[in-house]
Amino acid sequence: MPQLAMVTGAAQGIGRAIVERLGADGFDILALDADEVQLSQSAHDWRTAGLTVRTAAVDCRDRAAVIKALDGIEAVNVLVNNAGVSGILDPIGQVDRAGCDRVMSINLLATIRVAQEAVRRMPDGGSIINIASRGYLGGAGAAHYVASKAAVVSLTRAMAIELRWRGVRVNAVAPGMVDTRMIDGFGDMLGALKRMEPTGAPANPTEIAAIVSVLAGQDASFVNGQILMADGGKSLGLPPL
Amino acid sequence: MTTSNPTIVVIGQGPVAEAIPSRFSAGARGVITLPHPDAxxxxxxxxxxxxxxxxxPPAPSPSLLLDIDDARLDAQLSHFTDLFEALGALLGRLNPKGAIVLVGDRGYLGAWGAADACAFSGAYVALMRCVTLEGFGAGHRANCIALDLAQDGAGVDPDEIADLAVHLASPAGQAINGEIILANRGRSLRVREAKDRRADFAKTAPSKGTSQ
Incomplete structure (x- = not known):
């Protein structure tokens, strides 16, 4: 019987690539996304490709909606907490309370709530992968986003410590720049930022999905509580090629 | 406590916060205290x-992941956004070469029974890294002091922490920027764990265990 992988922020970008990779790995998929239209379009493509996918248009900040999406599901074997936003990228003093609250609510509180509801249904030996960001190390002009992703990193460590007694592994992937719609928010800076990448270009979402695939499976049974940087070496201070 | 023309602000409550102003006052500088971050x-x-x-604010009481409720999460988020707003205001009021020090906890490294507290600890530490980067051009500095989580039961000497905070906030600490200083008497070195492991090792191999 196929195992179930639950993926949030599944409709596009990294999340969509994860759905397709885990589906190809043999998982049945529960795909959650707040964008109902995009989710419907992606679901059509997934089913055409032969994947077994159940979808739910859910804002993961809403615990009741998450619980409803899980209705009838007995076991969540893998959870990928991918849903996230960058918010408006401005210095600290120029980001208002609502902007900070929104980014923290989506990137952190929703991650905790989804993890809680998935863990209630997770058999021993499950795997949780939180999608953080290389940005958690710090950056000017994005403090609320940086803080939210650093929180996800610390959450990952704490969950790994707590859940290891059940054999549930919790790891995080911290991508650098990835070629998704999120980086469109960089506007005019995008070209320059791409050139600053050590490889000269952003990663393809499928590269992040491949890492998630490994962490989800038993080949990574000895990997727990880790933050896997996937940034082309930028965190090492590597200059562009 | 409020003095005229304050040039130093101490924000927070509890023994550590209370121990800090007198140390600044010894230098005859004006200090204002705020119980909460108030932009x-x-x-x-x-x-x-x-x-x-x-x-x-101190970490909330220990709780298993599955027992953390939404009210508890919302309360911690509210504290965080208060601090976020206050830091924005502080950066706008800080003189050249001014310094900000946050006294937080070591939850950012992870801990059992404190998933939410650890997450917010990580957020606080990262926020201060961003303050360091955003204030660097103006000559500002920002550092963190990381105490043990309250639920660890470790005693904290408020005077020691206050001395450290004042040092980091003063010109004497100007070489230190963007750091997280663990102030927990070496507990992060896992001395207790080392002792336990050494004792276990000694039971099975006494000759080696007692000589290491």
Whole structure:
């Protein structure tokens, strides 16, 4: 019987690539996304490709909606907490309370709530992968986003410590720049930022999905509580090629 | 405590926060204290600030992941956004070479039974890294002091922590920027764990265990 992988922020970008990779790995998929239209379009493509996918248009900040999406599901074997936003990228003093609250609510509180509801249904030996960001190390002009992703990193460590007694592994992937719609928010800076990448270009979402695939499976049974940087070496201070 | 023309602000409550102002006052500088991060009060200050020391609220009581409720999460988020707003206001009021010190905890490294507290600890530490980067051009500094989580039961000497905070906030600490200083008497070195492991090892191999 196929195992179930639950993926949030599944409709596009990294999340969509994860759905397709885990589906190809043999998982049945529960795909959650707040964008109902995009989710419907992606679901059509997934089913055409032969994947077994159940979808739910859910804002993961809403615990009741998450619980409803899980209705009838007995076991969540893998959870990928991918849903996230960058918010408006401005210095600290120029980001208002609502902007900070929104980014923290989506990137952190929703991650905790989804993890809680998935863990209630997770058999021993499950795997949780939180999608953080290389940005958690710090950056000017994005403090609320940086803080939210650093929180996800610390959450990952704490969950790994707590859940290891059940054999549930919790790891995080911290991508650098990835070629998704999120980086469109960089506007005019995008070209320059791409050139600053050590490889000269952003990663393809499928590269992040491949890492998630490994962490989800038993080949990574000895990997727990880790933050896997996937940034082309930028965190090492590597200059562009 | 409020003095005229304050150039230093101490934000927070509890023994550590209470121990800090007198140390600054010894240097005859004006200190204002705020019980909570209050962006409005900071913006209303007439003078620029030389330093700010913020004592973060203590971590909530231990809780298993599955027992953390939404009210508890929302309360911690509210504390965080208060601090976020206050830091924005502080950066706008800080004099050149001014310093901000946050007294937080080591939860960012992870801990059992404190997933939410650890997450917010990580958020606080990262926020201060961003403050360091955003204030660097103006000559500002920002550092963190990381105490043990309250639920660890470790005693904290408020005077020691206050001395450290004042050092980091003063010109004497100007070489230190963007750091997280663990102030927990070496517990992060896992001395207790090392002792336990050494004792276990000694039971099975006494000759080696007692000589290491």
């Amino acid at each position: 409005g009060a900071i913006k209303a200050l007439e003078n620029g600030l030389d330093a700010a020391v913020i004592v973060a």
